[in-house]
Amino acid sequence: MARENIYQEEEFPSPLQQLWYKFKAKPMIMLAFSCFLALVFLAIFAPIITPFSSSQTHLEFILLPPAWNDDGNVSFLLGTDQLGRDMLSMLMHGASFTFGLSFIIVITSAVIGVVIGSLSALTSGFKSSFLNHFLDVILSIPSLLLAIVIVAILGTGLSNTVLAIIIVLIPQFIHTTRNEVKREFAKDYVLASKLDGASSLRILQYSIFPNIIEKIITQATLAQSAAILDIAALGFLGLGAATYIPEWGTMVSNGIDLFYIAPWTVYFPGLAILFSVIVTNLVGEGLRHALKQRKEY
Amino acid sequence: MLVFTLRRLNLFIFTFIMLTALSFSLSFLFPGDALTNLTGQINASPEQRALLAEEYQYNSHIIKQYWAYLTHLFDGDFGISIASHLPISSEIMNLLPATIELSVVALFIAMAIGIPIGFLAAINHEKIPDQAILFVSMLGYSIPIFWLGLLAILIFSIQLGWLPSAGRISLVYEIKHITGIQFFDILLSDSEYKWQAFQNATLHIIMPASVVAIAPMTIFIRLARTSMLEVLDSSYITAAKAKGLTFWQIIYRHAIRNSLVNVIRHVGLQFANLVTLAMVTEVIFSWPGIGRWLIESIFQRDYTAIQGGLLALSSFIFIVHILTDFIYAALNPLARDRKHGA
Numbered sequence: 129m130a131r132e133n134i135y136q137e138e139e140f141p142s143p144l145q146q147l148w149y150k151f152k153a154k155p156m157i158m159l160a161f162s163c164f165l166a167l168v169f170l171a172i173f174a175p176i177i178t179p180f181s182s183s184q185t186h187l188e189f190i191l192l193p194p195a196w197n198d199d200g201n202v203s204f205l206l207g208t209d210q211l212g213r214d215m216l217s218m219l220m221h222g223a224s225f226t227f228g229l230s231f232i233i234v235i236t237s238a239v240i241g242v243v244i245g246s247l248s249a250l251t252s253g254f255k256s257s258f259l260n261h262f263l264d265v266i267l268s269i270p271s272l273l274l275a276i277v278i279v280a281i282l283g284t285g286l287s288n289t290v291l292a293i294i295i296v297l298i299p300q301f302i303h304t305t306r307n308e309v310k311r312e313f314a315k316d317y318v319l320a321s322k323l324d325g326a327s328s329l330r331i332l333q334y335s336i337f338p339n340i341i342e343k344i345i346t347q348a349t350l351a352q353s354a355a356i357l358d359i360a361a362l363g364f365l366g367l368g369a370a371t372y373i374p375e376w377g378t379m380v381s382n383g384i385d386l387f388y389i390a391p392w393t394v395y396f397p398g399l400a401i402l403f404s405v406i407v408t409n410l411v412g413e414g415l416r417h418a419l420k421q422r423k424e425y
Numbered sequence: 426m427l428v429f430t431l432r433r434l435n436l437f438i439f440t441f442i443m444l445t446a447l448s449f450s451l452s453f454l455f456p457g458d459a460l461t462n463l464t465g466q467i468n469a470s471p472e473q474r475a476l477l478a479e480e481y482q483y484n485s486h487i488i489k490q491y492w493a494y495l496t497h498l499f500d501g502d503f504g505i506s507i508a509s510h511l512p513i514s515s516e517i518m519n520l521l522p523a524t525i526e527l528s529v530v531a532l533f534i535a536m537a538i539g540i541p542i543g544f545l546a547a548i549n550h551e552k553i554p555d556q557a558i559l560f561v562s563m564l565g566y567s568i569p570i571f572w573l574g575l576l577a578i579l580i581f582s583i584q585l586g587w588l589p590s591a592g593r594i595s596l597v598y599e600i601k602h603i604t605g606i607q608f609f610d611i612l613l614s615d616s617e618y619k620w621q622a623f624q625n626a627t628l629h630i631i632m633p634a635s636v637v638a639i640a641p642m643t644i645f646i647r648l649a650r651t652s653m654l655e656v657l658d659s660s661y662i663t664a665a666k667a668k669g670l671t672f673w674q675i676i677y678r679h680a681i682r683n684s685l686v687n688v689i690r691h692v693g694l695q696f697a698n699l700v701t702l703a704m705v706t707e708v709i710f711s712w713p714g715i716g717r718w719l720i721e722s723i724f725q726r727d728y729t730a731i732q733g734g735l736l737a738l739s740s741f742i743f744i745v746h747i748l749t750d751f752i753y754a755a756l757n758p759l760a761r762d763r764k765h766g767a
Contacts, residue, residue, distance in 0.1 A: 261439050261443075264436070264440070269738075270742065272704055273704065273719070273734075276720065276723060280731050281451070364569075365720055401569045
């Protein structure tokens with residue numbers, strides 16, 4: 129068959145480039161991705177760009193409704209809480225706690241989980257089946273219950289919550305990595321490098337890892353949305369961030385008593401959590417979809 | 426089937442040992458004295474303490490201590506609560522049924538609504554209904570549950586006044602505690618207000634159960650959709666088409682049954698997630714379940730309660746896991762021989 133391509137040179141995109149082409153083909157996903165980047169930007173630069181400090185109280189403007197309300201004030205766009213703190217500034221600061229910390233959590237637990245998972249995939253026999261059962265037990269304990277137990281050991285507070293959620297997420301990464309590595313190990317190209325005399329560690333590093341990294345990234349986006357929800361849930365239950373920290377879940381629980389008089393103190397932090405989780409999920413969904421398409425391609 | 430059962434039994438024993446070892450080691454990890462954490466006897470006199478140390482083999486080897494702890498567990502002795510000084514086992518017997526009731530009702534709501542919607546999405550694959558269902562399920566998956574619960578209370582209890590916002594049943598009705606599952610207790614009681622009480626309890630459970638059900642429902646939508654797509658892609662469906670069956674005949678007679686089997690397999694795995702959600706929901710709706718009790722225990726530094734609750738909740742979840750495994754194996758002959766261990 130005659131080639132339709134009139135140009136001599138063809139472009140051969142690398143796997144990562146292919147992924148990017150597939151990923152950016154969907155406008156909805158790109159919108160979510162730009163929101164994701166905006167949240168990352170906010171999480172890093174929030175202290176510089178917020179209109180007020182998150183702890184600054186304006187005692188003459190207590191429980192001010194949002195600016196579009198008749199009683200609102202345009203310098204407090206989203207209103208103020210019961211201490212006269214600006215909601216918008218608190219929400220922006222909150223991005224670095226709820227959203228930013230979820231990044232740290234996911235990266236830490238992914239690194240630990242992937243290392244343990246890939247090493248454990250190399251074991252076999254009794255050790256392997258012991259680990260399998262052990263993971264089953266850990267995964268059957270509800271994540272929040274495990275986090276609560278860890279918080280009970282360490283004490284409440286934002287840093288302890290972070291540690292607890294890291295520990296809760298590690299088994300999931302171990303599980304995914306282990307399954308993926310085992311599946312790849314059965315394939316022919318691994319056998320080829322084995323016949324070349326490569327050691328297991330070398331096969332892991334050069335043959336298998338490049339092939340499973342995307343799966344791990346997909347798992348990481350799933351874990352991140354779970355981490356955001358967990359930080360917020362623990363904050364809401366009063367086990368996480370202290371009440372003066374503008375973490376979104378804590379803000380919701382601070383607003384409960386005034387829910388009927390000042391519903392915006394509950395609406396906005398909840399919407400912020402919802403927004404960041406949806407954005408994270410959409411990015412993850414886009415990645416998964418792009419991966420699937422690239423495989424079929 | 427025998428090998429299958431033996432494997433499950435083996436897994437069950439292993440899990441039980443792991444869980445008890447975890448809960449035993451917690452008494453050393455929690456702040457404070459290990460023996461106090463284990464027994465909950467916080468105001469024990471030196472003589473009582475010596476007696477307890479004797480009972481729990483506190484001064485001998487760690488394995489012997491663990492064994493002593495196990496024997497106590499088998500006698501139904503989980504220690505006493507540090508906060509309320511009641512035996513943990515009786516507290517759990519009072520609270521766990523409420524959690525079971527909430528999560529089972531939520532599971533049924535999630536399955537009853539989620540699975541048909543998932544099938545609908547798969548039948549309209551890559552058309553507008555499919556996309557819409559996927560988007561809504563993404564939304565449901567992303568909502569923080571405590572916020573959803575608060576919104577539900579604001580809308581349905583405060584503004585519309587349709588449903589009660591807290592508790593399991595109105596205080597007017599006095600129901601004797603028999604099984605702990607309230608609906609059974611009401612039916613077993615011989616009060617003349619039985620049916621009013623039943624209605625009242627139903628009204629109380631609708632909102633919390635629906636809130637718990639939202640996230641698992643979206644997962645069931647996804648599971649049902651993927652499993653239906655897989656089935657529709659298989660060759661026996663093509664054969665049925667070639668036979669001349671209409672589309673709906675194929676769906677009813679072949680596709681739904683076969684894809685349901687695959688969905689049921691995942692019910693057990695969803696259960697841990699469901700209980701997590703139920704724990705948070707119990708706090709919001711003041712549902713007198715084990716989740717709310719556990720979260721309160723942290724504030725009261727009631728370490729014995731946390732140990733007992735962890736053990737009770739996780740064994741309950743694990744029993745559900747194994748039960749769904751059996752149901753799946755009973756429904757699907759293929760799963761009996763092949764599936765090893767995990």
